[in-house]
């Protein structure tokens with residue numbers, strides 16, 4: 001339990017319709033602490049003492065889980081076999097590493113934190129693996145999961161059998177929602193990047209009462225040094241980053257092989273002409289022509305930096321670039337596991353994440369994010385100009401149809 005103090009003059013205690021106590025800033029009525037963190041409020045003289053929940057134990061478990069899952073993915077990426085890749089019903093690719101990573105994260109979290117109230121919203125399920133043609137893939141996954149757990153020493157005492165691995169994967173069927181705690185996992189975000197040998201991420205978040213309170217991003221192929229000084233010819237370049245954030249405590253980055261963490265911040269740039277922007281590598285995932293129109297309106301001079309996965313959020317959180325634009329094609333619905341961890345990593349590093357109309361993302365609605373048009377990310381200073389450029393560009397696009 002951690003204690004936080006606020007002066008009475010800067011905060012207002014409110015009770016909501018469910019009689020839950022909350023603490024709002026008197027100045028701008030924004031929450032100083034999420035509802036779930038306000039367990040007790042005691043007024044003493046002119047100071048309020050707030051006992052708030054810490055997620056340190058969950059964070060330690062999440063870092064272990066994501067790092068171990070990254071180890072599994074790295075192993076597969078090195079020797080990816082044709083037989084390791086399948087196509088899902090929506091034609092998107094899935095590999096033994098996606099399934100294996102999901103099983104490892106589920107097993108580690110439950111071993112560390114108990115399984116009684118464990119809830120996981122995750123991308124993959126075992127449907128295809130239970131079919132006759134999935135048997136060989138399942139055998140590979142079980143092997144990989146057991147090897148990975150055994151390689152750590154802590155979790156691999158007893159090997160897992162077929163039903164254990166299938167159950168671990170299917171523990172990710174939770175619907176999430178506005179109450180209670182739910183883990184949110186993308187076991188490999190950027191599977192297409194993973195298959196190309198490029199960027200991908202293991203993205204793990206924790207929702208508490210509908211808000212993201214933890215975010216962990218393991219990015220096995222992301223250089224430890226800034227992408228701004230990245231030299232693709234340099235094969236000595238050190239790669240493998242672990243970003244993590246706990247609500248109210250900032251964002252940190254360490255190497256996946258365990259260096260000391262450093263606190264990271266988004267760029268403090270205020271001139272859009274000097275900004276560089278990230279977008280999906282895959283044109284099918286985001287409208288490149290729309291982002292180039294937005295960049296032009298802002299006066300951005302640098303060409304887009306196209307990389308896969310939530311590695312974009314990680315890179316942005318340490319100031320490698322200033323803007324991330326994501327505009328899916330019409331009809332696509334964003335899933336919470338594609339953004340939950342990345343959102344907190346950027347928000348705790350001082351950045352702003354919103355939909356194209358400037359609304360905050362709402363992770364409390366179940367497995368999908370309902371949002372207006374797209375997702376935009378930048379720092380506080382650039383956001384007003386970015387929102388204007390986005391609005392103008394969307395209007396221009398609409399009137400040209």
Ligand SMILES: Nc1ncnc2c1ncn2[C@@H]1O[C@H](COP(=O)(O)O)[C@@H](OP(=O)(O)O)[C@H]1O
Nearest residue numbers: 188189190191192280282284285308309328332
């Ligand atoms: N048509 C589409 N439009 C937008 N996003 C899509 C998409 N098809 C798949 N995606 C999502 O884009 C994610 C990758 O994002 P990015 O382009 O930033 O690498 C995929 O995550 P997975 O790789 O976990 O399936 C998938 O959820």
Ligand SMILES: [Mg+2]
Nearest residue numbers: 092093123191
């Ligand atoms: Mg996928």
Ligand SMILES: [Mg+2]
Nearest residue numbers: 186189190338
């Ligand atoms: Mg994804």
Ligand SMILES: [Mg+2]
Nearest residue numbers: 123186188189
């Ligand atoms: Mg995925």
